[in-house]
Amino acid sequence: MADQEFSTASIDDFATWEPVLRLLLAEEAQEHVARSVRVAGRIGRESWSLPLTQPVPPPGRASQVEDMREEFDAVERVQHALVDAGIDDVSFTAETEPTGTTTLRLLGPSPAVEPGLGTPHPGALILVDGSIPEPWRRLPEPAPGAEPAPSADLELLERTLRDRLPHAIGATEEEISATEARLGVVLPDELKVLYRVTRARWEDLGDDYEAAVRESAAVRCELFDLDSLYVADASSRYCRWEFGAMEAVDTPADAMVQGLVGSPGWIAFGDNGGGDRLAVDLTPGPRGHLRQVIMLSHEENVGAALIADSVTDLVLDRPSAEPSSPRGQRPPPVAHVNHASLKSIEAAAHPGLEVLSIGVWDGEPFSLAPVVGLPRLRTLTAYPGTLADPLQIGELAGLEFLELGPQEWRVLLDAGAVPRSLLAAAIVVHGNQDPLPIVALANEILALWDRPQIIQTVLEGDLGHLS
Known part of the structure; x- marks a missing residue:
């Protein structure tokens, strides 16, 4: 009987998603009975990410499949629909009014966007079709x-x-x-x-x-x-x-x-x-x-x-006769600047630097001046709020990959300063942010390269009064 139901499920049918939405709303509705509730998640053919509290088994017993049967069944219904539609992965966000009226938005997929990793937000944006990171292009x-x-x-x-x-x-x-x-x-x-x-x-x-x-x-x-x-x-x-x-x-x-x-x-x-x-x-x-x-x-x-x-x-189980000798000291091509690693951009800068990652930082935002002009710098990632002037990114001539927070991307887009050398990009999102503004931002970036957009499919349904 279950297989027959799956065979008729369509990815664009609200009923396909209803069991998943009810599970998500069951956790949220208790706190939001007087106003609308927003939920979001991601489901792929082989995995899924939903903000659900996992049941705790009784003392002395390990978790079992039956403990999560309701979630498994709800997700499987969507997965069967994904297979039928020839889709690998889809993110979604839904807004439910106290009356139960629900607007469900399916986000994507797009051939120019990698799925988010454990999040409904888009993953890397592939700005040049068929492009791969530089290490994957390197020959012996x-x-x-x-x-x-x-x-x-x-x-x-x-x-x-x-x-x-x-x-x-x-x-x-x-x-x-x-x-x-x-x-x-x-x-x-x-x-x-x-x-x-x-x-x-x-x-x-x-x-x-x-x-x-x-x-x-x-x-x-x-x-x-x-x-x-x-x-x-x-x-x-x-x-x-x-x-x-x-x-x-x-x-x-x-x-x-x-x-x-x-x-x-x-x-x-x-x-x-x-x-x-x-x-x-x-x-x-x-x-x-x-x-x-x-x-x-x-x-x-x-x-x-x-x-x-x-x-x-x-x-013959004989160890190597010529183990590698200790390597000489030289600056690494990948540098991490954050509260637990290097403490300044100056400490990371050297002619062989290829990757600069700026992580969590409690001090003053950083200037990128020390790395301007470095011949091999191709990747920059920066935690939101860590750059003193995002427009300095325009002075990094050879960037292939750029990962920034939404506000930093907004600065570059408004100034028309997104580096045209990029092959791929990503938007850093922390916390439970609404995916819709992030998708809109991603589509702006994709449009600069005339790449396929993240399409939204809007479905309407009624889940009954929240209580």
Whole structure:
């Protein structure tokens, strides 16, 4: 019966939203029975953000799905409608009069706007179609002198693997060649040896979990099958614009691994069991070895850690023979100015500065004069009220990403001073602010680049008297 109801639900039908609105109003109406009530939230296909107080389970019992059944059912109704409409995510705000008359506004989506993160307010505004943060555009530096580690030993590697996995089914040369054609890269010899011993297919193990565990122990990782091998270039490491713009690629002269988001020379072949990917590195850092093994952390957006000098070392569980030497002291490309970090813009300024983040600050607002003219500054984020003169932003010639509070954006818009070099932008919103003025502000910014607007769909309904 529930599925039949979902199949007839439309995202533009007030009845689809009514269960969600009733839940939200149940928390608000007690305090606002004599005046209108405003609620807002966001619902996506895979997640949602609603200002609801979560029920507290009885002492001695953990929270259970049934404790939130009403919320789950209400949200699921909207999610089914999103799927039917081909929409990934939508924000909303609703105004309900004491009589129950309700005006619901659906906000978006827009192909030029990322969804808000845990908020009904818009996320990053993509001002140039297809643009990505600078670290995601960075390619590896050439390493013409890089050589494989002396520890790479094809015969030892194969002998060790066959001793550990005597019954494994190896890949054929045709299967290896097909993988190389799919990836557009020749697999390193050590990887070929590895897959000639075992092709790591689940069906080859007869659905035997213990056999899979033994194979992972033998090769020191959860090995991908050949169909799952991939090139871990920058596009494989998704990141929201507002987070990606805060990153920087940094590869010191003594680095074993280049501090990239991804590389066409990183061939991901396994997992450490915790979501971190292992890859053979064909574009090593200045002091690294060709075909060393690196790990890409799922908790980081940039860089990778050296795991072993070769696949042979990985399988034999031998640590890297050449750990990275301590890095020399130099100013970081990303600087944070706030009450807990740097205390002035002057302390952050240097020719290599790429990202300046001004956070919570109790003192006098900052002047941006110390960073005017810096050749690499591309990202500026400023907590509301921390800039002495927002119009100084117009003197920062190379900005690609700008995040400001609504008032600072208002100053720039009214003066016609929004930097035209921007690729993306964001509006900082704190607290329970009405999304409608923020959406209107976002649309003004989008209009400067002739980008698709955040469309409002207005639905009317009656939820009954508030009591």
